[in-house]
Amino acid sequence: MPSIKIHLEAEEYEPIQRLAKQLDMEIKDIVYTALDELMMKKEDPKIQKALQKIHQWRKQDLPTWADKAQEIHAYEGS
Numbered sequence: 001m002p003s004i005k006i007h008l009e010a011e012e013y014e015p016i017q018r019l020a021k022q023l024d025m026e027i028k029d030i031v032y033t034a035l036d037e038l039m040m041k042k043e044d045p046k047i048q049k050a051l052q053k054i055h056q057w058r059k060q061d062l063p064t065w066a067d068k069a070q071e072i073h074a075y076e077g078s
Contacts, residue, residue: 006031011067 008016020027041047054063062068 009062009066011062014067015065 016027016030020030023030038047
């Protein structure tokens with residue numbers, strides 16, 4: 001069976017892990033559900049645009065749902 005690996009920052013992994021625990025399921029179930037939702041909406045131009053946008057910024061930024069532990073807080077920047 002083919003498999004897909006995904007490499008996540010800790011700030012991305014932790015919210016997914018919390019959701020899986022809250023729903024009493026494994027992380028792979030969360031990921032599979034997200035992939036299923038995406039594939040069911042793949043023809044939607046908004047989804048296609050979002051995929052392209054995420055592809056561009058993922059190399060430099062975390063998603064909005066990620067924990068923000070790596071961000072520099074305002075008081076640390078002054």
